[in-house]
Amino acid sequence: MTTEAAYPGDDPNRLLSNARELAQRVRKDQRGTWFPLLVFALLTFVSIPVRRYSGHHLDCLAVPRVCTVYSDAEFVYWPIALVLAYVAIAAFYIRRSRARGVGTRVRPYAIAGIIIAVALTGVALWEVHHPPADPMGLSGLALQLARPEAAIGLALLVLAWTERNRALLLLTLAYLPAVLMPITFGWVQPNPPWYFYPAVFQGSVLLLGGIGFALAQRPLRSPPP
Amino acid sequence: MTGHPANGLDDTVHQRVRLGILTIAHEARRVEFSYLRNNLELTAGNLSQHLGVLECGDRS
Numbered sequence: 001m002t003t004e005a006a007y008p009g010d011d012p013n014r015l016l017s018n019a020r021e022l023a024q025r026v027r028k029d030q031r032g033t034w035f036p037l038l039v040f041a042l043l044t045f046v047s048i049p050v051r052r053y054s055g056h057h058l059d060c061l062a063v064p065r066v067c068t069v070y071s072d073a074e075f076v077y078w079p080i081a082l083v084l085a086y087v088a089i090a091a092f093y094i095r096r097s098r099a100r101g102v103g104t105r106v107r108p109y110a111i112a113g114i115i116i117a118v119a120l121t122g123v124a125l126w127e128v129h130h131p132p133a134d135p136m137g138l139s140g141l142a143l144q145l146a147r148p149e150a151a152i153g154l155a156l157l158v159l160a161w162t163e164r165n166r167a168l169l170l171l172t173l174a175y176l177p178a179v180l181m182p183i184t185f186g187w188v189q190p191n192p193p194w195y196f197y198p199a200v201f202q203g204s205v206l207l208l209g210g211i212g213f214a215l216a217q218r219p220l221r222s223p224p225p
Numbered sequence: 226m227t228g229h230p231a232n233g234l235d236d237t238v239h240q241r242v243r244l245g246i247l248t249i250a251h252e253a254r255r256v257e258f259s260y261l262r263n264n265l266e267l268t269a270g271n272l273s274q275h276l277g278v279l280e281c282g283d284r285s
Contacts, residue, residue: 015241019248025264026252101257102249 030104031163032096034217036089037171037210040152043081044203047148048196050077074124078148082117086110086155105162113155120151149179149202167216171209178202237282242267242275 054072086109093106124146153176160169179202238247245265249256262272 015239015244018241019244022245022248022264023252026249029260030253097255101260103253103255105254 026102027164028217029100029102030097031165031213031217032093032104033159033163033165033168034210034212034214035092036085036109036156036159037206037213039085039089041203041206041210043078043085044149044152044199044206046081047073047077048199051199052196074148075121078151079117079121082148082151083114086113086117089113109155109159109162112158113151116154117148117151120146120148145180147179149198150176152206153179167213168209171205175202175205175209178205235282237278240275240278242271243279246272246275246279 051071051073054077090106090110093104097104097106127146153172156168156172156175159165160172178198238244242265246261249261249264253260258269258272261267262269265272267275
């Protein structure tokens with residue numbers, strides 16, 4: 001049984017404010033946002049040569065008159081790379097959590113990421129054989145949503161929620177529209193000259209975000225004096 | 226009737242240090258002794274004492 005009362009001099013407001021401050025500190029210690037962002041930036045940049053040098057397929061339907069171009073990278077490279085990335089991210093968070101002595105909530109993020117990646121790959125496979133009649137319309141949005149870059153963005157929303165990280169939420173809200181916007185110049189060819197521009201842009205957003213979070217979280221990583 | 230809201234405070238959990246311990250535990254779910262000691266700026270003995278109080282409170 002306790003023998004000491006709450007400190008009589010403690011103002012309840014200050015007590016609550018201290019508790020809030022402590023909770024914020026724990027959340028900051030749990031965050032390792034820069035790592036997933038840098039991993040996904042790396043995967044996005046590596047996908048450029050993978051897409052360039054992998055096989056391409058062109059499927060056309062007579063009715064409606066729609067052609068779909070897709071590369072092996074979309075169905076081989078990305079699903080494998082995403083699953084491996086989530087395993088690496090989970091391992092990173094667990095190791096970091098042990099080093100700091102405070103648990104993290106990486107499991108929902110890793111599980112959601114893998115489920116989203118697998119589900120969207122399935123949707124993308126289905127859409128190859130059932131292309132939307134209007135790729136620039138609403139049905140085209142589903143096509144964009146089934147892209148691996150969108151899977152990364154959707155999973156980042158889960159990470160922003162689990163980490164309660166507003167800065168990551170803002171970054172993801174800027175990243176997702178850039179991914180979901182259909183980019184086409186009206187012609188169909190397996191490797192158009194501009195094929196790598198979206199990947200460079202998306203990878204750069206992730207890379208800059210990762211560097212920004214790494215710099216912001218750097219002082220927290222240094223051991224206390 | 227409970228009277229003033231302050232009467233509802235429980236010294237076992239609303240004491241400053243113990244509230245801090247529970248706040249950290251709630252956020253992290255798993256936390257090591259050294260993390261609590263460093264963040265709450267306590268000695269090992271003092272922290273053990275507070276953890277003991279919480280443990281007793283949990284049993285009663």
